[in-house]
Amino acid sequence: MKRAFERPALATAVRDYVKDFIIEQNLQPGDPLPPETQLAGDLGVGRSSVREAVKALQSLGIVEVRHGTGLFVRENNFDPVKEILGYGVRANSTGLSQLTELRILLERAAIEDAVPAISREQIDDLKAIMIQWEKRVRLNQPHEDLDESFHRILYGSLGNDMLLEMLHQFWTVFDSYDDPVLHKDKPADEELRQHREILSAVEQRDAPLARQRLLDHFAHLQERVKIVAGIREKGEG
16 A cells, blocks of 8 residues: 555655746746656656656646657646546536536626726727628628637736636637537627627726626527537436
8 A cells, every 4th residue: 555655646746846846947938847867866756756747747738748858848728627628518417507607607707897908909909800700701601710809809908818718718618519509500690790789888888788798699608508408418317
């Protein structure tokens, strides 16, 4: 029992050491880290414990191994969050509903602060997106990327990169959820109209109205998610 406990404990200690080292040395993405042999020697542990720690740090998106070059600090990312969320919506019959609720709660709160904070330049950027969007609707072209860009610019006014990255992961997980019922599109002209209405409220600096129009926009998604959840429950029953 003791031997089974030691190696995981050592690997955890090495992992914590590397994270502290990155912070204390103020290392930036792309900066090199000590090689595994040096880490093992400095800490007085075996190479196997260091390798286990490095694998764990890779899975957390903290470091990257460049074969033939060494160990480096990785660019900040939310890949582990995407993996966890993606698994959760598939493994749990209520996972998709809960993820949808979480996204709406975040955006509902964010838009209240975004409306007074958004700049004139950002509003102009949103208007430019709407012009592109209208052209694509007329040509019957996809517009999902514009939809995400609209929300990113809107909440970009808050200066919170973690919020933007979290919202991006929500998009990624929803897009990767392979279910035709979920992806039954709202009529394109309706989607366009709702975003115009959100933008109009934002331009008026009317946060409560912008929030309500955002919630109206989400009603279609909530309906789709409810149908998918019902089908899953019947299938698992």
